[in-house]
Amino acid sequence: MSDAPDTTAVADSPLDAFAEDLAQRLGALGHIVEFGTVRILVDRDAWVDTILEANRELPFFSWLSAIDWSKETEVGEGVDDPDQMEERFEVICRLSSVETADAAQFVASLPKEDPTIGSLAPHIGGASWHEREAHEMFGIMFDGNDHLIPLYLPDDFEGNPLLKSYPLISREVKPWPGDVDVEGMPETADDADEAAAEDEEVAE
Amino acid sequence: MTSPAMIHRSESAVSVELQTPDMTLNIGPQHPSTHGVLRLVAKIDGERVRDVEPVIGYMHRGYEKLSEVRTYAQITALVNRIDWVSGFANEVPFIVGVERLMGVEAPERAQWIRLILSELARISSHLVFMSSYPLELGATTPLMHSLREREYILELIEEVTGGRFHPNFNRVGGVKPAYGGGSTTKKQSMDLPAGFFQRTAEAMDRMDKICDDIDSLVTGNELIKMRTVGVGIIPADKAIEYGLSGPNLRASGVAYDLRKADPYLTYDQVEFDVASASDGDCYDRYVVRLEEIRQSVRIVRQAIDKIPSGPLQTKVPRVLKAPKGQVYSRAENPKGEFGYYIVSEGGKMPYRLKIRSTSFSNLSILPWILQGQLVPDLVAIMGSLDFVLGDVDR
Numbered sequence: 001m002s003d004a005p006d007t008t009a010v011a012d013s014p015l016d017a018f019a020e021d022l023a024q025r026l027g028a029l030g031h032i033v034e035f036g037t038v039r040i041l042v043d044r045d046a047w048v049d050t051i052l053e054a055n056r057e058l059p060f061f062s063w064l065s066a067i068d069w070s071k072e073t074e075v076g077e078g079v080d081d082p083d084q085m086e087e088r089f090e091v092i093c094r095l096s097s098v099e100t101a102d103a104a105q106f107v108a109s110l111p112k113e114d115p116t117i118g119s120l121a122p123h124i125g126g127a128s129w130h131e132r133e134a135h136e137m138f139g140i141m142f143d144g145n146d147h148l149i150p151l152y153l154p155d156d157f158e159g160n161p162l163l164k165s166y167p168l169i170s171r172e173v174k175p176w177p178g179d180v181d182v183e184g185m186p187e188t189a190d191d192a193d194e195a196a197a198e199d200e201e202v203a204e
Numbered sequence: 205m206t207s208p209a210m211i212h213r214s215e216s217a218v219s220v221e222l223q224t225p226d227m228t229l230n231i232g233p234q235h236p237s238t239h240g241v242l243r244l245v246a247k248i249d250g251e252r253v254r255d256v257e258p259v260i261g262y263m264h265r266g267y268e269k270l271s272e273v274r275t276y277a278q279i280t281a282l283v284n285r286i287d288w289v290s291g292f293a294n295e296v297p298f299i300v301g302v303e304r305l306m307g308v309e310a311p312e313r314a315q316w317i318r319l320i321l322s323e324l325a326r327i328s329s330h331l332v333f334m335s336s337y338p339l340e341l342g343a344t345t346p347l348m349h350s351l352r353e354r355e356y357i358l359e360l361i362e363e364v365t366g367g368r369f370h371p372n373f374n375r376v377g378g379v380k381p382a383y384g385g386g387s388t389t390k391k392q393s394m395d396l397p398a399g400f401f402q403r404t405a406e407a408m409d410r411m412d413k414i415c416d417d418i419d420s421l422v423t424g425n426e427l428i429k430m431r432t433v434g435v436g437i438i439p440a441d442k443a444i445e446y447g448l449s450g451p452n453l454r455a456s457g458v459a460y461d462l463r464k465a466d467p468y469l470t471y472d473q474v475e476f477d478v479a480s481a482s483d484g485d486c487y488d489r490y491v492v493r494l495e496e497i498r499q500s501v502r503i504v505r506q507a508i509d510k511i512p513s514g515p516l517q518t519k520v521p522r523v524l525k526a527p528k529g530q531v532y533s534r535a536e537n538p539k540g541e542f543g544y545y546i547v548s549e550g551g552k553m554p555y556r557l558k559i560r561s562t563s564f565s566n567l568s569i570l571p572w573i574l575q576g577q578l579v580p581d582l583v584a585i586m587g588s589l590d591f592v593l594g595d596v597d598r
Binding site: 034035036037039059060061062063065067068075076077078079080092094097098099100101103105124125126128129130137150151152153154161162168171 | 260261264266268269270272273304305441442444445446447449453458460465466528529530531532541543545547549550551552553554555556558560564565568569572597
């Protein structure tokens with residue numbers, strides 16, 4: 001495996017055609033097909049209308065969530081190329097068919113300073129809990145959902161835990177893998193060499 | 205007080221017109237029928253539930269956040285703890301998704317082993333339902349029978365993976381090479397334990413038998429039927445709107461099964477019927493699950509015949525890095541559609557992992573379905589949805 005992104009590897013043509021057709025009919029901003037996964041990019045002002053329109057042919061409401069795209073991050077590895085990336089939230093909603101394998105992710109970008117988007121909850125009952133979760137985890141506001149009370153978190157909890165700026169306390173206290181684990185992570189140079197040598201050995 | 209709109213479905217209790225002011229009834233978080241720690245704040249009017257607010261999150265472990273600081277190989281150890289009743293089945297969609305990202309394909313034999321263990325997990329999960337659900341309705345005998353038989357399945361899973369509930373058996377590019385191995389320097393390619401298929405075939409015969417037993421104990425039972433037939437009806441359109449999947453969706457007349465509609469592993473090479481029913485009530489949800497055990501037995505028998513010999517793992521680099529991209533991978537778990545949305549930024553760890561857990565969506569219909577129901581039906585309806593709180597809270 002190379003590090004270079006090879007996004008067209010699994011994208012077969014019927015899926016491309018499906019995505020292109022769907023995006024065109026919905027008047028979406030664009031579409032991305034990678035690894036057998038369809039993403040339809042939607043303008044945030046057209047969010048509710050587009051989803052409801054798509055919901056007619058993809059009736060199954062699977063899930064709704066968000067991604068926090070941040071240049072700097074307190075947890076994990078962060079993004080590949082911070083300079084090129086625009087900081088934003090992405091709200092993702094997945095709809096699928098209940099007859100075929102057809103499905104699509106609908107994605108809208110929200111600016112960090114105004115993370116507000118229309119609510120699907122009044123139209124799609126299943127969206128209510130997912131929106132509450134996205135609200136408490138990312139701080140995204142869903143316009144029209146008047147029941148955005150915490151779902152998982154205690155009532156007095158402060159902060160939005162899934163934000164990249166929110167530290168993972170257990171990691172701060174004790175870095176992985178912890179003192180008791182004497183085996184180094186495979187990322188160390190020695191280990192990688194050893195692994196490469198071993199791989200050759202196996203290949204023979 | 206009772207408005208006409210509130211009177212529907214099972215209409216047998218409370219016929220005396222009493223003035224009953226609204227009362228708030230707190231059910232849980234410690235309650236035998238809540239399968240973990242679920243709290244329901246119900247506003248009731250006499251014996252009728254007017255409004256219900258489920259309170260979840262008592263078991264929230266933050267797996268989505270934890271996954272952001274773990275490598276792909278480490279995450280399988282987390283995800284099998286989401287729905288602990290069918291731990292193995294949770295690993296499959298994740299590892300299939302990672303393999304799709306990395307462009308790795310597991311060897312044929314590993315795929316079949318995953319399929320067999322997934323079906324064993326399904327049988328085991330449904331047997332838990334077959335024990336707990338009648339118990340909640342007052343029938344204690346099926347519990348003993350089902351849990352006894354489940355032990356045979358768990359023993360098979362333990363024999364192969366080393367764990368009864370948390371197998372952590374899937375690896376990127378195959379399955380764990382050696383049971384009880386753990387050596388990082390010697391790559392011994394050991395196979396499944398000797399006689400495993402023989403014992404699995406024997407266990408499948410037992411499963412056929414226990415299905416017949418449960419059938420005779422529960423299916424035609426007058427008392428069970430009175431508690432479940434026509435109770436908690438979920439129409440197909442509501443099930444779809446709330447994202448119900450698995451047996452809960454199929455009981456409502458939507459015969460949608462990802463193993464058929466969007467085949468993964470080697471499900472396209474086995475024959476089985478999608479169990480479904482049409483009424484969408486508690487009884488149908490039970491019937492569908494019982495039939496699914498029988499179909500799983502059918503699948504496992506075919507798999508034992510068809511499994512090819514060969515390696516259990518394909519060659520992958522020691523340091524696993526996924527290329528940049530986003531992938532959604534889903535599987536038909538015992539409880540329904542289980543999926544992972546993996547966002548990779550080209551590193552060793554996912555940038556974001558969204559876990560689409562089945563019970564979360566299955567449970568989200570509670571406020572709708574419980575409205576206007578009788579308090580005694582509440583337990584019957586909740587039990588029929590077959591949720592696990594770990595799967596709800598993640």
